[in-house]
Amino acid sequence: MAINHRLRILLCLLTFKTGFSAEISVVVQTGNSVQLHIQTRELPEFDDLSWKNDKSEIIVRYTSETKRVRLHSSYKDRVDFNDTTFSLTLKNMQKTDSGLYTARASGESDNNIVTYRVSVIDAVEAPVLTVNSNWLSGNFCTVNFTCRAHELMITSSYQNNRCSPEEEVTLQQNYTLILFCSEETIICNHSNPVSWKEKRINITQLCTETMKTDSFLLWSVGLVPVCILIICIIVFMYCKAQEMQKINSDCNTYDIPDRVQAQTEDETGDNRPNTTYCTVGQYQEQKIPPETEKTIYSVVNKKPNQKPPAISSDDT
Known part of the structure; x- marks a missing residue:
């Protein structure tokens, strides 16, 4: 109904009349229907009234005496004809249906009552x-x-x-x-x-989205230097800790065990600092325990335990 209403408006805007006959331009969307009207209240007496296209095909023929309606074989399933108003409705219009459609009354003389120029076009695409x-x-x-x-x-x-x-x-x-x-x-x-x-x-x-994006970019630009500084501090502290750990593992000083030290003092009478050992070289993983391989023990100032020579009576 809405489509037919729009078509009537178009008909009013695009119609021009020349005497009894008129040519009317109509535009219809592909797949829709179009209704073609006689556009006059009074018709002369006629024997037959027909609608034909510009291919000379008679779409419908109406005989006034017998009230008979004959349809063209190629239009039977897509045409409605009103035998009171003599209007023609074409259904499921395709682009190949574009062209001229004329209503013609035949009697003592033939008269073209109205002519329509129908254009079938597709609906627009979304921009x-x-x-x-x-x-x-x-x-x-x-x-x-x-x-x-x-x-x-x-x-x-x-x-x-x-x-x-x-x-x-x-x-x-x-x-x-x-x-x-x-x-x-x-x-x-x-x-x-x-x-x-x-x-x-x-x-x-x-x-609003642009404003949020700009704010995020500004915040990100300010945050990057801070993150870089923090990373640099962490890396520096880690390297420093590794260096100190390496120094401490390279050389360690220990007192000799109490048992060894006591034995040394009894035998030598020397109670000066006793024993120092250091790690020699970098530890290489082997089957023997690391503690045994990494250190060398040595005893300092240990003398052989010898008894003083006996004094004979002859020496005296």
Whole structure:
């Protein structure tokens, strides 16, 4: 019903009359139906009334005397004819159905009552609205974008709640691309005589996301040097600890065991510092325990235990 209403409006706008006959331009969407009316209240007396296309095919023939309706074989499943108003409805229109359709009354003379020029076109595709760049400048958000559809393209920018420029572009095939902006939205509208589709971008949301991104980048840039400094300090402290550990493992001084020291003092009478041992070379993993391999013990100032020579009576 809504489609038929729009078609009636188009008929009123696009009709031009020349005497009794008129040619009317009608545009219909692919797959939809179109209704063709006689467009006159009074018809002359006729024997037959027919609708035919520009291929000379008689789609329907109505005989007034017998009230008989005959349909063309290729239109039987997609045609409705009203034998009271004599209007013709064509269903499931395809692009190959585009052309002229004429109502003709035959009697004492033949008269073309009305002619329709029917154009079958596809519904429009949804436009593509692409943001090329956006940034914040002071308190204002600037967005550069492109609106594109059906070989049509508009490039514009948004700032201070308006688009510059707001444009409308139309092709000869009646495909129109319109760009306009509101306070919060960019709208790209693609239309033709049978359909329209649009794409929107929420400016408020886009600019808010830009602000969040910029804040994150600034925070990240400030955080990077701090992280590098902390890593450098950790690496320095680790290297220093490794160096000290290596020094401590290379040379260690210990007192000899108490048992050995006591024996040495009894035999030599020397109670000076006793024994020192150091790690020799880098420890290499072997089957014997590391503790046995890493150290060498030595006893310092230990003399052989000898008894003094006996004094004979002859020496005395």
